[in-house]
Amino acid sequence: MEFITSKENETFKNLKKLRTKKYRDSENMFLAEGRKFLEFEETPHVIIFKEGVSEEILCSAKKHMCRKITLPEKLFKELTSQENSQGVIICYNSKQECLDKLGDNIVVLNRVSDPGNLGTIIRIADAAGFKDIILTKGSVDCYNEKTVRSTMGSILAINILYFEEERLVSFLKDRDYKIVVTALEKDSIPYTKLNLSEKNAFIFGNEGDGVSKDIIALSDEKVIIPIYGSAESLNVAMAAGIVLYEVRNKLENK
Numbered sequence: 001m002e003f004i005t006s007k008e009n010e011t012f013k014n015l016k017k018l019r020t021k022k023y024r025d026s027e028n029m030f031l032a033e034g035r036k037f038l039e040f041e042e043t044p045h046v047i048i049f050k051e052g053v054s055e056e057i058l059c060s061a062k063k064h065m066c067r068k069i070t071l072p073e074k075l076f077k078e079l080t081s082q083e084n085s086q087g088v089i090i091c092y093n094s095k096q097e098c099l100d101k102l103g104d105n106i107v108v109l110n111r112v113s114d115p116g117n118l119g120t121i122i123r124i125a126d127a128a129g130f131k132d133i134i135l136t137k138g139s140v141d142c143y144n145e146k147t148v149r150s151t152m153g154s155i156l157a158i159n160i161l162y163f164e165e166e167r168l169v170s171f172l173k174d175r176d177y178k179i180v181v182t183a184l185e186k187d188s189i190p191y192t193k194l195n196l197s198e199k200n201a202f203i204f205g206n207e208g209d210g211v212s213k214d215i216i217a218l219s220d221e222k223v224i225i226p227i228y229g230s231a232e233s234l235n236v237a238m239a240a241g242i243v244l245y246e247v248r249n250k251l252e253n254k
Helices: 010-017 021-027 035-039 055-061 115-127 145-151 165-174 213-218 236-252
Strands: 029-033 046-050 067-071 088-093 105-110 132-136 159-163 178-182 200-205 221-224
Touching (some): 010 021, 021 029, 029 145, 035 055, 035 088, 046 055, 105 115, 105 165, 105 236, 115 145, 115 236, 132 165, 159 165, 165 213, 178 213
Parallel strands (some): 105 200, 178 200, 178 221
Antiparallel strands (some): 029 088, 046 088
16 A cells, blocks of 8 residues: 655556546546445556545455555545545546447437436436446536436446537448437327337437437437426436337347
8 A cells, every 4th residue: 555645656646637627537546435336347547535434344355356546535636527536436448439349229418518418328228237337518518427426337337428519420320220309390109119120329418408310310200208297398318218218128028
């Protein structure tokens, strides 16, 4: 166990920089906070503890053969993004995008901007058995601290790729994906009536603007979630959960 007490320490300064997207991208690393992440088999790059952290957390970390650092509370506060931190932050190497092994059913997020929504959708996709998510450029960073926290560890299980929006549709069509978008269009059908193809891409849009008009125009199927009460709309993460579990149900009953 290493003890770092100076904010001028090079390791500490580099860890602090990981709170910025630019440095996460350049170093291909990100921070995840909380004891939950110690339960996963993914090998961390380094584990950072707050001085005086519980023995229980220290024991949970023993299985991970990686560098371990303890910081005094003052320095740890400069790394944490939580008011009531559990006293442990894990630094991981970012997962490499895997383009050649995309599954037959993938999730696509078009400019989703809220980190909590993205994290929740990643968690939902993982729970429903989807292993690939494509984000169009302009979407929030999947390694944003709030996003990572919202995934509850599913960030470690999902293959996440970023695409230019202009390239997305041609990429999907070249690989024979049926493009399904959630959209409030006249010819949209209830999501329960969706017919699946051998390969399907399910696209969910920005919180305020939905899926872009260009993508809608080139889609193969448009679906809606009927609203029976007075609510104007559903949160994008809720909508994704409803549709993806319906898709899972259809896949299980094929």
